Amino acid sequence: MTSPATRRQGSTTQPVPQRLLAAATRLFADRGYDRTSVQEIVEAAGVTKGALYHYFGSKDDLLHEIYGRVLRLQQERLDAFAEADAPVEQRLRDAAADVVVTTIENLDDASIFFRSMHQLSEEKQKQVRAERRRYHERFRALIEEGQKAGVFSTATPADLVVDYHFGSVHHLSTWYRPGGRLTPQQVADHLADLLLRALRP
Amino acid sequence: MTSPATRRQGSTTQPVPQRLLAAATRLFADRGYDRTSVQEIVEAAGVTKGALYHYFGSKDDLLHEIYGRVLRLQQERLDAFAEADAPVEQRLRDAAADVVVTTIENLDDASIFFRSMHQLSEEKQKQVRAERRRYHERFRALIEEGQKAGVFSTATPADLVVDYHFGSVHHLSTWYRPGGRLTPQQVADHLADLLLRALRP
Amino acid sequence: MTSPATRRQGSTTQPVPQRLLAAATRLFADRGYDRTSVQEIVEAAGVTKGALYHYFGSKDDLLHEIYGRVLRLQQERLDAFAEADAPVEQRLRDAAADVVVTTIENLDDASIFFRSMHQLSEEKQKQVRAERRRYHERFRALIEEGQKAGVFSTATPADLVVDYHFGSVHHLSTWYRPGGRLTPQQVADHLADLLLRALRP
Amino acid sequence: MTSPATRRQGSTTQPVPQRLLAAATRLFADRGYDRTSVQEIVEAAGVTKGALYHYFGSKDDLLHEIYGRVLRLQQERLDAFAEADAPVEQRLRDAAADVVVTTIENLDDASIFFRSMHQLSEEKQKQVRAERRRYHERFRALIEEGQKAGVFSTATPADLVVDYHFGSVHHLSTWYRPGGRLTPQQVADHLADLLLRALRP
């Protein structure tokens, strides 16, 4: 009884909202939020406009949902690594490498995340920035912990170190291509290594 | 005798194309390329739409011009530092710090540069990527030179090191605010220092 | 309960696409394709621009639709006359007269048809020319049949005879005015007669 | 001292107004009056916009000039043939063939003539129609002379016969291609022959 249209993507198995989110993610990453029309999203998801507006209040809601998904995932993982039972150097290295791997594995999310903040409504932006700050602070705390313990250099303010590392994470979607010379794990190890080497006292 | 319209921005002294470019830069950085209308640009520049299209073939041409300006400037500066008569550590440190200062001094250009590539026509993107690559390679050569000379660690491929540093430059427009705790030069020194420390053998 | 806008033209009974096509036909014939704005069309049809673009991909699509309508009609009628069970002179005369009557009855279509080919996209022009050729060839075949049978003169190549007759059909929209001295049928009979007389051996 | 721009077309020898008219004729025939921009005309003529507006009051003036040129030429030639010292059949045949040859030799003029009437201002259209009528009447008079003399059939009103023939002339620009199977003179002879055969009593 399913219409042929709903069968695209071989994803009739997935519920409609997920299908919409997946289609939107791919398209937003590909051509940018403003260049993606609602029509294109619903076509890619194999549904109609009415369905989209049934589940999401607006196009901008879709974007917000994507932001939420990324933020939740990254925060959870960081929390896990930060709370682990290991020396601070190890915990920082693991967290730093993990965010790289996770970012590469969701490169579309990353492209969107760093490029589309402005398209969110002012209110939603505020919310995202707040969660982002929480994440940033947890990461910074890790560095400060090491600095206080004397295992990390205090030459550079911890804040700046966080931004230094996250700059490289942000940049991944610009240059990393799946199937490239290095595996995600190798890239992650290298970048975490650079961070730790820079922090040597 | 000058009409009121030409007086906006008190910039009647500057020629029209420059005025348009300045207005476009500010607006593109503020609200993004797609969210800026041609109407807004010409109003900010105090001219009419016809005048804009007299000098620029399209909105996209304005963006391309901005890219060209940034690329020319950065390449010139990098070339100068790379060719200087000094040890390679010094030349790399100077170049790495300079690109940070220059980026902060033209933060609008930077916001646009890293966020708006996709809005360029495919052809213009190709051109920009080619010039970008030239820049990247020059920077990488500096690192490789130090690695061969044994003053830089070879633990990380030079390519990746370049991307690590430029990630942080890229990221500046996300977090740096003029009038912040650190001066541009201080930020630059810190970031260059992090790079050099990470490269210690 | 119908809004005032939908009532213009007293044509709320007709579906929107037909109303648009009718309005476009009248206007294109009146003032030419390029001189007719999309705004004028939707106003004449009593709908909004959005509605037009919901049904037609472009202004050029409207024109293409008009061409399609004319071509289908004329081809059908020619086929019917050509396949009739009658001597070839009779079949040619009937077909030649019929195209005149049909053209006069749809004079707007005819004005457009012969004047607006160039405004179609290259691709659509190709398509129209192909269908036009099919029509031309069917008509020519009728003449050649008569020439082989010895009832028509072979002094003039059949191709040229077809163009001779269709020139006069083409020309109708230039000079024929409804309510003129001659009825459509009379004009048709005269023109078909001229053709047949010119073909006498 | 002539700038490189004015040298295009190798036509620096011709005066500017003629060059503009020639360029306009070619372009109007190629892509239609409305689709041709003033910019394109001046570029093709190797002059600037100021020069065009120095010689012609408007774009529509250029078109009017083209109409005038065609009308003058055709009227002169028809007058010459009509007044010749020869039997009426011969005079009609010569005139009918001549207009075909002349039309083919100026096919661009013909395309424009039959397709662009509507782009003239109402006033200029009236003027053109008046001259056109004079031409038509002179041609019709020739046919009526033959009908009165009993050498042409009176089965068809002379008016309609004129339109029949001019339809075929009008149509030439649709199908005739230089370098085709038949020379202009051969086409002319065939079409004149068809006319005369149709008029056989």
Place this chain on the structure above:
DNA sequence: AATGAATGAGACTTCATTCAT
């Protein structure tokens, strides 16, 4: 006799969203 920068109106088209069904 000629330039070319500038105007300003209007062209086609896109698009997020709504609403009766």
Place this chain on the structure above:
DNA sequence: TATGAATGAAGTCTCATTCAT
């Protein structure tokens, strides 16, 4: 839960024409 026709505002761009030089 879902449709898809329809809206209406806004978007980019074109162009004939003018005018100071």
